[in-house]
Amino acid sequence: MASLRKFMHREVGYLLRNNGARCTLSRLQAGYSTTAEKEYAIEMACSNIRYGTGVTKEVGMDCKNMGAKNVLVVTDGRLSKMKPVKTVMEALDAQGVPFQLYDKTAVEPTDESFKECIDFAKAGNFDLFLAVGGGSVIDTCKAANLYSSKPDAELLDFVNAPIGKGLPINHQLRPLIAVPTTAGTGSETTGVSVFDYLPMKAKTGIASRALRPILGIVDPEHLVTMPERVTCYSGIDVLCHAIESYTAKPYLERVPRPTDPNLRPAYQGSNPISDIWCLHALRLTSKYIKRAAFNPDDFEARAAMHLASAYAGVGFGNSGCHLCHGMSYPISGNVKSYTAEGYDPNIPLIPHGLSVVISAPAVFQFTAESNPQRHLEAAEALGADISNVRKEDAGKILPDLLRGLLDELKVPDGLKSLGYSSDDVDTMVAGAMPQHRLVKLSPREVHADNMAELFENSMKLY
Incomplete structure (x- = not known):
């Protein structure tokens, strides 16, 4: 156990020493309490959910109804060649909604793969984000939406403390629609985005209601080909x-x-x-x-x-x-x-x-x-x-x-x-x-x- 404590002091301590003071100051400035008062309330929040076989074909109408002029469709390389993404693109084309496709999402994304998608989103000036894939895709799309809508933010600004600063998200994000193609993460309903933080060799994430998709389209037709x-x-x-x-x-x-x-x-x-x-x-x-x-x-x-x-x-x-x-x-x-x-x-x-x-x-x-x-x-x-x-x-x-x-x-x-x-x-x-x-x-x-x-x-x- 002595070696464990020594290791913990060396590997984790740097987070608390180098980032902890900044996190505490930032969170105090943002209005977080430092008292020991217990919580007394809950607040339920989740995305709107549309469920039904074949319902993905409606997503073009959703984007048009929201007034979208430039949509970013986020997916991965495998899915980009499969029916779910094809259905989404056909739905957008049918409604005359312009879009660009980003298909370089990593399975189990990292801070590096997040940054690649964020940079793509910053360059594109998109007004609506559309994720088609599993949790990795949806979480990557959430991050791209978050950071492209506040271009001066650093990645760790909104990452959960003590790894990041854990700052509240007060700026306005673009609408995000999620089309999940796996049955597991539930990311279409949540305000959580998770990634591998390579400097630590461990996952971390961002958690805020502001990240929640405005709509989750749950179409079981997409699960047919899952291995x-x-x-x-x-x-x-x-x-x-x-x-x-x-x-x-x-x-x-x-x-x-x-x-x-x-x-x-x-x-x-x-x-x-x-x-x-x-x-x-x-x-x-x-x-x-x-x-x-x-x-x-x-x-x-x-x-x-x-x-x-x-x-x-x-x-x-x-x-x-x-x-x-x-x-x-x-x-x-x-x-x-x-x-x-x-x-x-x-x-x-x-x-x-x-x-x-x-x-x-x-x-x-x-x-x-x-x-x-x-x-x-x-x-x-x-x-x-x-x-x-x-x-x-x-x-x-x-x-x-x-x-x-x-x-x-x-x-x-x-x-x-x-x-x-x-x-x-x-x-x-x-x-x-x-x-x-x-x-x-x-x-x-x-x-x-x-x-x-x-x-x-x-x-x-x-």
């Missing part, structure tokens, strides 16, 4: 979104209370409104995820998972995730040689959903004592019979249920199967602890020693 592993890993992201949000620190326990309602964070803690969305997302996921993953022709299952993703997005977009997502950032950021089936075999990559769920059994065993009833209710939503169980068994029941489901979904057997060992734990702790937006929503307080144990307990699942 098995992509379907599986995006689906288990839904699973973790919902459980983490339902078990997060309650909103009434969050501090500090903002001095201005405009400064209330996107991630507010578990609350009675998000709870409804999260539990329903869990019920749908339990019923349909295996069918969707292993039966590509099961349109009912894939359409249901598309809805589950949006439901969980509404839930976690207002309550927030905690440790599984916080730990996932260094897991994906420090990837060595692992490649995943269904993804580019030439690029080492741990898909986001996989990096999140690999720690879930260990995390929920650790957090169960904070609120056993909520952990049991999450297990019940996933199909467990909790009528005759003891509350003190919550830390076994939910993790065991998850292990069984992950085994059926053929999820790799822990961090060791992704190329990690105990020698990597200190590095991953250093990447996870600064993720305050997530780690501080844990219902049980987490220190570096706890975090190291969670990574150790995630080395093997089964």
